Amino acid sequence: MSDPRVYDNLASPPNPFLLEHAEAYLAKVKPKSDAILQALGDSRHEEALITAEGSPLTAIREVQADGSDLLIGDMKIEPSDARARGFTTEYSREKGEDEDGQSSSSKEANKAAEQKEAEWNIGFWLATSHHSKGIMTDAVHTLIHDWAIPRMNARRFICGAFTGNQASVRVFEKNGFKTRSIKENALEVRGEMRGIHILEWRSDKE
Numbered sequence: 001m002s003d004p005r006v007y008d009n010l011a012s013p014p015n016p017f018l019l020e021h022a023e024a025y026l027a028k029v030k031p032k033s034d035a036i037l038q039a040l041g042d043s044r045h046e047e048a049l050i051t052a053e054g055s056p057l058t059a060i061r062e063v064q065a066d067g068s069d070l071l072i073g074d075m076k077i078e079p080s081d082a083r084a085r086g087f088t089t090e091y092s093r094e095k096g097e098d099e100d101g102q103s104s105s106s107k108e109a110n111k112a113a114e115q116k117e118a119e120w121n122i123g124f125w126l127a128t129s130h131h132s133k134g135i136m137t138d139a140v141h142t143l144i145h146d147w148a149i150p151r152m153n154a155r156r157f158i159c160g161a162f163t164g165n166q167a168s169v170r171v172f173e174k175n176g177f178k179t180r181s182i183k184e185n186a187l188e189v190r191g192e193m194r195g196i197h198i199l200e201w202r203s204d205k206e
Helices: 019-042 104-116 135-152 166-174
Strands: 059-063 069-079 120-126 156-162 178-189 192-202
Touching: 059 135, 069 135, 120 135, 135 166, 156 166, 166 178, 166 192
Parallel strands: 120 156
Antiparallel strands: 059 069, 069 120, 156 192, 178 192
């Protein structure tokens, strides 16, 4: 986490990232993970799948030859705050997807429905020793299709990646995301203004 090739592309972790920071992070995320796992366990005999409000697992680990595992990354899924931050524009309709033939009321209804639809964000990091191996691309695909869609009823994702972080942009693009806008000087991160790519994925665009 203290590698500049990792933390420079993340908004929140302090640098240097100390043991106390790791403990604070675990204290924050573990109760939610435990609650989701408990709910899943309690419903294991029910016929219908229950809907969760997140993913109970975030760590990406590599199994070693001796059977132990090594933490090589982390990923999370959470409600997207892109709209609240003012990062979104009228990007959810792709070029060629016009609204010809729709009345003004229908257009407004579609826009209102989009704004009410739950929007999710995926954030991640991966140890530099494991970059360029397709690991995060596969992890994001698994999170979306094996968990978020069937167990969270997630249908729309609005995610961000700092300008210059082309590797993360490519991870999203390989999973069908489209860049909808690029906002310069969007966030102040550790005293520096950073630009951000805004990318979107919707289940009806697979």
